[in-house]
Amino acid sequence: MTSSQSEPRARRSTGRAVNDPSAATSRGDDREDQVILLRSTLIVASGYALGAALQGAYIYSQFVTGWSSASLAQRLGANLIGVLALVVTLYLMRLHRETRAVVLAGGAVVAAAIAAAARYGAQLLIGVYDDPTPDETWGEVAGGFVIVLISTGIGIWSVHSRRAARSRIRAAEREAVHIEVAVRALEQEEVRVRRAVAEGLHGTLQQKLVLVEARLAALQQHVEAGDVDAEDVDDLRWVRAELDEARVIDVREMSRLLYPDRLELGLVPAVRALLGRIPASIATRLSVAPRVRELDDPAAGSLTTSERLLAARIVEEGVTNSLKHGPAASIEVSLDAVDGVLVVTVENDGALYDAALAGAASGTARLAQRVSLIGGTLTLSPGASRGARLEARLPLGIE
Template sequence: MIVSPADSAAAVVRRRTDGRQDRITLLRATAIIAVGYGAGAALQSTYVYATLVPEWLAVPISARLGANAVAVVVLVGVLAVLQAHRTRPWPWTALCIAAAAVVAGMARYLAQLAFGVYDEPSAATRDAEVLSGFLLGAISAGLGMWTVATRRTARARTRAATRDAVHVELALKALEQEEIRVRRAVAEGLHGTLQSKMILIDARLGDVLSRAQALDEGDAESLAWVRRELDEAREIDVRQMSRLLYPERVELGLVPALRALLGRIPASVATRLTVSDAVRAIDDPTDSVLTLSERLLAIRVVEEAVTNALKHGPASSITVTLDVAQDVLHVSVLNDGELYVPATAGAPSGTQQLSTRLSFVGGRLALTPGPEKGARLEAWLPLGAGAE
């Protein structure tokens, strides 16, 4: 795989950002944990041990807190200098933690001497204080590194999920483009090559029928029947299939394509197309915002609603409404057919497949009863879900 300079630069920036965030996480978590341990140790020394050795009450708690604060600062500083946050083999990380804890333990003991916590401590006292400081630093730094490791794991999972989502989106867009290409190719083949051949066959049959006197009556009638069926297949089946695959005027925009679709509905059914100004603005033929895949999907919604209205109606009127709000195209198709019956209205196959298709691009479909009778099919299609 070839990596472009831009991708390489982005990777460098990302690594630097990750390193900076890991360093902040390590130092912040270590400091917070160490401060908590240090404050607890200071309180314990002052109020618990003082009951056994009353002279210890003369040592102010601020001195013990100050010594522990010095240990925290030294611990965080050593971790920063050693860059313990960087990804390395775990023995090196353990060594960094141990080194920082040793230095912090020694600094804590020296600070105790400087702040007057001890005047002439015994060797046992010295060893106990240094060891406790070491343990405080090791535990705090270890938990800080665990926090960094947890953050790295979460970050890696988030990025992997993001990459997967991008791959799915790209695959979906590729499938949409392939579907559009196939639809266009098949529609052009039906409308062009197949229809031309059927016209030539029809012309040849016409020529034969013009010499019908050379044929007996039965053969002439059979040829006439074949010609009628062929003409009907060309006018209805081939053209209809071509329009279903690739609606006419779809290249001009969604509104022209829907006008052509509604214009093919029988005259006994009144049709109405209501388009908001927002839709007209994004469907301007000179600068359309709607992609070809979005137009095809919106037209498919109207086709499904019209089919259901004619099949389960019969409807006497069909109203199509288009609107857009917050980058979501709203398509509503209302018919005044028979009373809405969930078991039969929109019947499972076509409507369910359309609902699944919409869900792939973040949209949704709803089939509900009309105000008095009939049904309303509504779709919400996020704009920008597909790319031309």
């Protein structure tokens, strides 16, 4: 590859990095943390520097015999050099990026030592001390070290306080977005169910009622004319059969779109009712952990109606997939609860599931989105040797 070919690619890569919102946010946070650390430390250390200069130039010169009589400007200048050394050291060390307490403590000690040494060197250079005694030397170095260490500690605390506040604000923003997405998803689900019910009413059920009405109209004419025969009796039987089928199949199926059978009695009865509708040629098995039975007890359980409804929808989706894409000879459903998480599993022994061949199932995708909104997961994977396995992990509101 020539350099002319690699350069545009590098530029494109750089452009992507620049336009990456997460990268820009990270860089902005880094700059903000650095400014907070340096500014906080500078303000506190400068205050200490001014106070120490006033103390040394006035109080000690007035009341301590033999103390150095250096001017306020000399002392303040030496102290400000120490402050400048501290700020430069913190800038070069990039201490604002650290989160480990040991590294922060060690960095603060190193920065304080460098700044204290710079301050004392400036005092000797400017002429605050001509020939300092050992006590004066250790007093100035130790005092400067402690002051600078405190200033650095306050700066580090300011950074971490701001970082914690920033995290809380962003968590609140994410929660607000999460709630908005959840509301939209529920609205979309409501629209989908309403559309399905409307299509059922205006489709199959309406067709049957139109045919039934036509037969009844013909029968009415025959009865009014007094010309009733055996065919009319057959028509009555047909009308009765059609109405019964509409009641049992169409109306009940549409009602199940809104609310599964026996859900008010609990999740387990609802799942049993669902499995009971499967053709007898397909073997079914339901495994329920004792903990689930406790949680699902209508009298003293803690499963909410929304949790039961979502779990029942997941079982229904797994059973539907088994019947559509199997074909399965057996379907096994298991319900378990582990560490405040309801685990719903639907397995079948049909053809081995292949994601590349199966494609994306719209129903499963919608359920996966709903489950993710409550912090759960929904996965569809191949079985151990045959079929498919649909597993959902739903966090429960258990204290």
